């Protein structure tokens with residue numbers, strides 16, 4: 284079930300909130316602590332105002348809520364609200380058996396017993412959940428994984444607490460994967476917001492329409508992307524609609540990963556079939572692969588890992604994705620020479636790709652030694668970024684691979700005297716129209732955008748994951 288948390292100050296606003304999200308949710312949580320005191324007094328009416336099961340909650344400040352009342356008043360507010368037909372009431376771990384339990388029983392309201400940890404995942408989480416389950420109908424843990432190791436602990440809850448009705452929610456950025464794959468933790472529900480504001484939170488719309496999180500079952504094949512950061516990745520928008528279009532019971536989830544070795548343990552635990560790899564793990568991942576392609580070996584980095592019988596295989600689809608948009612121009616001889624700006628991980632794959640297709644390459648970089656390293660491996664020339672202008676009019680293609688312009692309006696080669704004959708290609712896709720491309724466009728250059736490369740590398744990845752071509756009917760919103 285997908286449960287929408289309502290954080291409005293009036294019941295009418297809460298109802299509107301539910302209406303706006305209706306098609307994506309199965310349940311709602313009414314938070315008394317967000318309501319004004321007048322509205323709180325009428326909260327018993329709320330279940331009759333919506334036609335979904337409602338969880339009643341009155342969260343204290345110390346548990347991340349907004350209720351500033353005394354404990355006696357807080358419980359009184361819960362008690363009077365329980366005159367309404369709520370499906371569940373949330374009672375915290377430390378609240379001893381009291382009139383709340385009695386009233387819940389008499390009204391047929393199920394009790395969720397909850398523990399909260401904003402600083403980590405308690406070592407004794409399984410024991411505590413077991414104890415909570417004896418004191419209510421459902422045991423709940425809202426905890427904060429601080430790394431992939433904690434994520435593993437949460438996913439293990441499924442087998443450690445088999446048969447226990449539970450809700451587990453991983454807060455913060457490391458919690459995202461657990462919020463999507465809640466069923467794989469054995470969690471009865473996942474919480475959603477209308478718009479994801481807190482780190483790691485997801486919107487009800489994305490949980491339902493992008494991930495189809497509520498349809499995950501034991502047979503669902505799990506794929507994902509590992510990176511740090513990873514929340515900006517658009518790959519879920521490529522793969523999830525693709526899986527759906529070919530009617531493949533599979534899901535693609537972002538995993539924030541601080542420890543690649545630990546992630547491979549999780550990948551085994553979840554029986555993952557494959558995953559994409561992004562910055563900064565593209566090189567480190569090589570140590571854990573049993574088989575790599577010639578391209579991975581020569582480029583020295585891997586962006587795609589697929590499960591093979593008894594081992595993980597690494598492939599690189601970045602170089603291919605980069606080439607697709609310019610393939611015709613290489614083929615017909617329009618591109619014979621290229622300037623590659625930058626000497627980071629992406630540059631490595633691009634220089635290799637261009638050299639492999641017979642293009643003469645010069646690498647320009649701020650730090651000359653980084654450029655030299657890639658140039659020596661690929662047998663090409665290199666120069667200091669400050670000499671960029673001297674290459675004007677001498678190259679057919681200019682590729683921008685640095686991080687300059689990522690989310691800003693800057694170019695690594697400001698005032699570059701484009702002649703207008705160059706093809707300008709930026710691998711940044713946020714923003715799509717970077718300063719580098721704007722400058723090139725102003726001089727009449729042909730442009731290629733980062734989202735073209737992103738989509739093409741994703742399509743090849745999809746083939747590696749599924750054995751099917753990426754469906755033509757799908758046009759990812761990237």
Ligand code: ATR
Pocket residue numbers: 562624625626627628629630648649650651653668684685686687695
């Ligand atoms: P990626 O793996 O995505 O290519 P990276 O490895 O961090 O990213 O590479 C970043 C590239 O952007 C490098 O070429 C870097 O130049 P240095 O090798 O000199 O560090 C380049 N870069 C980052 N900030 C830059 C800036 N302000 N001006 C010029 N180049 C910059």
